[in-house]
Amino acid sequence: MTTRARLPRLVAAGATLALMTGLSACGEGNGGGASDDGRIHVLVYGDAANKVEQQIVDTFNEKSDVKAVLDTIPGADYQKKLQTIISTPQAPDVFFNWGGGSIKPFVEAGLLLPLDGFIEKDPDLEKKFLPSVFESAVVDGKPYGVPMRGTQPVLLFHNKKVLADAGVEPPKTWDELLDAVEKLKDAGVTPIALGGGDVWPTQMWFQYLYDRVAGPELLAKAVAGDKSAWESEDSRKALGMIEDLVGTGAFGKNYDSVKYTNGGSVQLVASGRAGFELMGSWYYSQQLTDHPDFAEKDLGYTAFPTVAGGKGDPTGVAGNTNNYYSVLKKTKHPEAVAEFLKLMYSDEFVKAQLDIGNLPTTTGTDEFIDGSGTPEYSRFQYELVADAPSFQLSWDQAYPQKASSDMYKAIQQFFNGQLDTDGFIKAMQALPTD
DSSP states (O other), X not given: OOXXXXXXXXXXXXXXXXXXXXXXXXXXSSOOTTTOOSSEEEEEEESTTHHHHHHHHHHHHHHOSSOEEEEXXXXXXXXXXXXXXXXSTTOOSEEEEOSHHHHXXXXXXXXXXXXXXXXXXXXXXXXXXXXXXXXXXXXXXEEOOEEESOBEEEEEEEEXXXXXXXXXXXXXXXXXXXXXXXXXXXXTSEEEEOOTTTSHHHHHHHHHHHHHHHOTHHHHHHHTTOGGGGGSHHHHHHHHHHHHHHHTTTTOSOGGGOOTTTTHHHHHXXXXXXXXXXXXXXXXXXXXXXXXXXXXXXXXXXOOOBOTTOSSOTTOEEEXXXXXXXXXXXXXXXXXXXXXXXXXXXXXXXXXXXXXXXXXXXXXXXXXXXXXXXXXXXXXXXXXXXXXXXXXXXXXXXXOGGGHHHHHHHHHHHHXXXXXXXXXXXXXXXXXXX
């Protein structure tokens, strides 16, 4: 990886990540780190990326006397179920998370194993990853996570055929997006698919517009406790733009009954009933799994549009920095776990993630992009993130978990016209920041 290819500075990087939502397993049995059934239980967020995680588990099991088993929880339920089991005998040995803030409560509760001992024996557990990414799982000066999967910028995806039939080009500016909305409506399709029933996809429109209009500093101030940030002129401008976009009918009328987590919004784009969808980079993998023919022929993607006069850098990105594996202190097999974690920087891991459209953050990722199964998509992500001056954390990651419910309520109600601008501002000012 070239020296310029370092992830941009993280906005609100020290802020608390959200911990969103029994255990269903693709592995066998119900054991965990506390019950010691003789195996390592690796718990992950259930989605299309699980096939790579299973592949890595299988590779580990070929040489290890202590076997690993992959357990999954459906994405919509993951964070809630994780919190339910993490201090019980059903807790895993290793579990998927979003780094710093998402694991801080578990660190404070004494549940997690600091990984400095592992790193002392194998320095590559740290050195093989970009420093800015690795540091996002450092809590109180100690490392508690090893990067897995990849960085996840939010992108504007589209159906190439739908856009072409309507005479629409992928928009580079906000005005071009508004023009595309009108043309797609005239063509009889929903301009933008939205899984409003999950709410977190709706939040992506807020986080990106705020970043474009106000720059990343507004959220950083708000998360640091400066409540006046929400009532600024820039904040009101961003809210006005959201209100205008919804008012055009860009998302149709039934977006709150559609979900991303059950494939509803994904299907709308793949079937040609919608033109765009704003979603994290994992969307490519999801479409490749659910609708492979569409993904290979007609799935397009672009960066979020620029906003004229906005204070935010037009090349800034927003989304999730990375995912991580953390280790429960009570695991009965720490030596085997340490060996398992080494696979997260292996060539096999990097190649497999690239092949499904994920972008690992190892220091050697660049050399595998051109030979991957998704070279154009991976290169697009790589250059977008490498060149970005800032990487805005998603709001539900930047704020503490206890703020998520009220945040989602405010976002949904404003989007639906049940809350006006002042009401939204007051709701955001009331969110806890510590």
